[in-house]
Amino acid sequence: MSDIHVVPVKIYVAVFLTLMVLTAITVAVAFVDLGALNNVVMLGIAVAKATLVVLFFMHVKYGTRLVPLVAAGGFFWLLILFGFTLSDYLSRGWLGAGTPWMR
Amino acid sequence: MSSEAMAAERPNYLNATTGLKSWLLTLDHKRIGILYLLGVSAFFVLGGIFAMLIRLELVTPAGDLVQPDAYNRLFTSHGVLMVFFFLIPAIPGVLGNFLIPIMIGTKDLAFPRLNLLSWYLFMAGGTMALGGIIAGGVDTGWTFYTPYSSTYTMTAVIPVGLGVFVNGFSGILTGLNFMVTIHRMRAPGMTWFRLPLFVWSHYATSLIQVLGTPVLAITLVLLVFERAFHIGVFDPTRGGDPVFFQHLFWFYSHPAVYIMILPSMAVISELIAAFARKRIFGYHAVAFASIGIAVLGFLVWGHHMFVSGQSVYAGTAFSLLTMLVAIPSAIKVFNWSFTLYQGSVSFQTPMLYALGFIGLFMIGGLTGVFLGTLGFDVHVHDTYFVVAHFHYVMVGGTIMGYLGGLHYWWPKITGKLYPEFWGKISALLVFVGFNLTFFPQFLLGYMGMPRRYHAYPEEWQVLNVLSSAGASILGLGFVLPVLYFAWSLKKGPLAGRNPWGARGLEWETDSPPPTLNFDEPPVMNHEVYPYADGEPGSTSGMKPASAH
Structure with missing residues (x-):
């Protein structure tokens, strides 16, 4: 091949x-x-x-070009996981509540 | 010798080799599909028995059949077995395995050994989970939420969690196998836009399995480590956060709903085209809607966590994104409906299931929009409204599609026809029984009945009795196909290549197909679903072999 x-x-x-x-x-x-x-x-x-x-x-x-595309796709999905999870953690304290994790 | 007898004697995948070993070591995608059929059916029966015990307990307001601890184990076992070992593997494992290579005109999946390994991992995972259930059970609910699962419960979280972990690899390998097969092994002329929508939808499912399942796997490993070694990822006293578990869990488990529903939508597209005698309206839109559902499904998991302590800002974003999933889902439902318009519609058993799917999925989907709305979700969170919603999607969606597909391709898989009359009766029983079981639960939930309790106030008994009665009818609807499918294996008339007069490569080969699927490698030299306008429907039902 x-x-x-x-x-x-x-x-x-x-x-x-x-x-x-x-x-x-x-x-x-x-x-x-x-x-x-x-x-x-x-x-x-x-x-x-x-x-x-x-x-x-x-x-x-x-x-082939498909292989890096697939690999990049995997990392992009990891970014989605990190990004949206952080959107919770980074904005939890905005109302003054905070969390044990943040303190 | 009659033509039927001659057809039956032709070598096919069922009679090519014999003996238990030939089945347990088979590399034939069709036989592996049959192995999945046996496996998922066994887990479905077990999960169903747990469901019946739950409904039996809830016939009376008092907790008189089982103790609260046993009840917790019952609904957890029901959820774990049904979600991980039936709903997720059923359609891809049985119908996807059997049909994808035939539909794209090739002789097998890209990695036949990996395919067999997938089945063994599925069975090993299922056996481990079942072992945990027998050795004391789990009482966390199928979601394994921390900190209860990691710190407080004394039940068998580790073996069941590891069972689900092992089973996850089965799904990953199956998804990988399907994707490579669809990319690399299509017959000459089988372009991406000549693929049956069954294949498109399975491709979307595979994307989710490959991208999402590893996250569930690592989450369960973290849970096991937390429980066994107190590593502190989910424990606030060690700097961890129990809500973090929910983020990781739902990152997979919300898309997992689409692992269940997309293959069912795959089946429905085929059934609607075959029994309306029309090309699916808006083929491209339906194909891309599958991919859209797969991608958007990854952006909405926080709607399971509105009351978990998640930031309200993240909650608002997740709520808005949840509404977006309704768009590709609606594209599919509208396009199936438009396909029916001016079609030669015939109401055979598979079509009854398909039409049932559209109605039930619509109720399940729209109540999903209710629940995606922040304010309403806070009101009905953890009530029977949620239970009813996801059963409308999972049972009304996935099981209707699975049964419809099983009836439609049964003649192809076995070479035998089942009795159409009893098929229709069973489809009717499932539809009526299902609605009677789960519609009262919307009302109960709206009135505030919480899920996961074995006792309730007396004023809710009537609706609970209705629900349990419906479950009995539903159960009967599930038992009937077992009986007549078994009968058809022995005494059913021979099916012939194309008993429905449907279009697609799978109907151009023998029933049952030969081991290599086709006598000659097929060439796709026409568009997909080539039904002529005004083509008469199959009003007389299945045609046996002699009619062709």
Whole structure:
């Protein structure tokens, strides 16, 4: 079949090493107090790692156009879940009630 | 040798191989459909027995048949079995499996082994849930709301939750299988807009299964972890929030209603076209309405949470979005009705179910609009009004479609005709019994009778007795098809390829079809539903094999 793509081993190794380096940075950042930035950095690294896994290990980079579309659809649905759930949590306190979670 | 006997002796998927092993290890989508039929029927019977016990308890105002604890277990078992192990898998598992490859002109689903695995996961999940029910039961309601389910109840939440979790993967794999099959395996000439609406609607269902079910799975895992290890996601004393469970649960479980209703709508489109002898009015609109329902269905889950402590601003947004779902649903109902206009309508058993569906789904859908309205929902929240509403959608919608489809394709599946007279009687009993069961519950709910109580004030007894009487009639309506379908297997006349004179690739192959579905790979060289204007309807009912 034409849509099977053989990825050279050195690319897998490079991605794996990058993931390891990013993991090491995540651990290192945990020992440095950046305030609120700690979470931003860690989530940023996590997103970068997930992107590498999806693109290379899951072959989304090499599929037809439908494959990235399906993957993006999945993430878009995750955004719907997060977005509407946050619409509750972020606006609960507007009437002054608040929740244990917010306090 | 008669032509019927010759037709019966041709190799088909039923007689190609024999023995229990040939069924349990089959990769044939049609046989897997039959396996689903047996599985969902077993869970339907169990769920039905629990329902009858509930209705029996509610005949009298006093709680005299079961104790409150047992009653809680009864309605939970009824809900869990019916929702997760009957309503969700029934039509895709049985009819979708059997028909989608034949309708698009291919020999099987894209991943036959995955298909068999889906059935085993379904049975394994069902067995686990049933094990939990037998080993003490669950009393949380089918919704497993925290913090009761995570902290307080002493019942078997973990095995039942894990059973539903395992079953979820069955749905995900089936959805994935259908989507890949529809994308990649259509016969030459079978373009997207020549697909039967049955296939479009199943495609929409598959989208929901693939995108929504993983969220239910992770939610149940979190619940099990919360219960077993007190991780604190749903526990306010550890920084969690019990309402968060409801967000995650309904993100899947509201779209799950559309996993139940879209396949039923899939069936109804086929039945209306076949028994009005017309192409479905506004084919494209009905096809896109299926996708619209699937997408919009993901944006409305907060309407289950108006009184949960959810922000009123989020509640208002969810209320407004809920109204939008009425649009694609109405497109379907109006277009089916327009299809009937100037059609050669004949009232065979499947059509009776289809017409029943339209009426009942409309009541279920419109009361859904009531409940999507914030103020009204606060008034009737957790009352029998809600119970009546979702039974009108799930029983009046899904089961009417399922039974209609089962009758319509029974000759194709088995090669035998069922007795049409008894079919009509059963359709009538189901319709009358259903309305008598659930319409009084709208009134009870409006008057304030709460759901999930085993006793009630005496002034509500008449309506409750009516409801229980209706349930008996409904039960009879469900038993009849079991009897005459069993009879037809032994003694029913042979069906021939196309007993209804209907259009579609499934009617162009043998009944029952050969293992590879078609003797020659089919080519779709015409539009879908090619009924001629003014074509006479099938007023004389099913035609046996000799008539063709």
